[in-house]
Amino acid sequence: MAPADPIDPEGLVARLRAAGCVYAEEEAALLSDAATGEDLESLVVRRVAGEPLEVLLGWVGFEGVRVRTAPGVFVPRARSGLLVRLALAALQSRCDPVVVDLGCGTGALGAVVAHRRPDAEVHAADLDPAAVDCARRNLPADRVHRGDLYDALPAGLRGRVDVLLANAPYVPTDHVALMPAEARLHEPRAALDGGPDGLAVQRRVAAGAAQWLAPTGVLLLETGRAQSPSTLALLRDAGLDAALHTDDALDATAAVGRRPRGVDAGY
Ligand SMILES: C[S@@+](CC[C@H](N)C(=O)[O-])C[C@H]1O[C@@H](n2cnc3c(N)ncnc32)[C@H](O)[C@@H]1O
CATH class of the missing domain: 3.40.50.150 (Vaccinia Virus protein VP39)
Incomplete structure (x- = not known):
């Protein structure tokens, strides 16, 4: 089956939910804010494959401060x-x-x-x-x-x-x-x-x-x-x-x- 159009918000949420993302709506909104078009599709593919959301966004909110993240670095809990x-x-x-x-x-x-x-x-x-x-x-x-x-x-x-x-x-x-x-x-x-x-x-x-x-x-x-x-x-x-x-x-x-x-x- 062809992947849903990632720009279609409902399709995006459905793909994330099917991949096991509990907060699929919230994640879809964050990923959509972080990128558009082809960039968004590649972020969604990586998220569906299991990469941490915070690494894809490049930041995590921690104790009220936005902290930069990077691939291969522990995501603050x-x-x-x-x-x-x-x-x-x-x-x-x-x-x-x-x-x-x-x-x-x-x-x-x-x-x-x-x-x-x-x-x-x-x-x-x-x-x-x-x-x-x-x-x-x-x-x-x-x-x-x-x-x-x-x-x-x-x-x-x-x-x-x-x-x-x-x-x-x-x-x-x-x-x-x-x-x-x-x-x-x-x-x-x-x-x-x-x-x-x-x-x-x-x-x-x-x-x-x-x-x-x-x-x-x-x-x-x-x-x-x-x-x-x-x-x-x-x-x-x-x-x-x-x-x-x-x-x-x-x-x-x-x-x-x-x-x-x-x-x-x-x-
Ligand atoms: C559980 S992570 C915590 C990272 C960060 N403090 C946090 O709370 O998000 C543990 C960190 O300790 C680092 N680490 C492990 N062994 C180390 C060592 N012998 N010397 C310095 N850093 C070490 C790892 O590279 C990793 O970044």
Whole structure:
């Protein structure tokens, strides 16, 4: 059967719905706004084949800010808004704070903090060159660094970070195959796979945090509800005071780590 005319709004909605898009009307309107004519047809073909809507649009609305996206870069999830809200709360009493978004992907977390707190010095870092390129379109380019976790950061940030945000990969390796195709097929494995217990990258983030946090600094680590007790334990193993925050509306869980009072970070 020949494809419906993509310019025909009803045909467009029907094609998206048949491909499993739950919000087919909304997606049709967004794609139609993003392109016209042949461009629209190619976007629809890619969407029907399973590419994330946000990648096709080139942006995602995240915590009220339009963040640029790119093919092959993790699409920020609404649940990560919890980290941003906790960060902004922690920054309320601080002037000219230093913030780091580690494993930044698009740089969405850091970009929202920078938007809400223009006085903040926001740095971001990622191992993946595609993520670094994308984040440099959402944050000042010279504050987006490439490398393995803390190795990417300028040495001058050691001991000065007021808020360290990390939405590191935390899906156990065996569970990656069970993820929705949009993630599994269109997002890089390194953005999802947290190793055999899902905690491999979180463990390294926690282990290094005390050296980078300011004495009253805070580490905010996204985690899954089921694995949150293990995330708490690894923060404590790293010598941090730790607590959990949840947000049922966002279906989000965050572990919060702080340097214990009066303990030297040893850097
Ligand atoms: C779950 S994604 C989160 C991206 C972004 N923070 C967000 O919330 O949208 C995890 C990110 O961590 C990055 N990453 C994974 N391992 C890393 C490492 N060892 N060093 C730096 N970044 C890493 C991935 O490339 C990916 O961009």
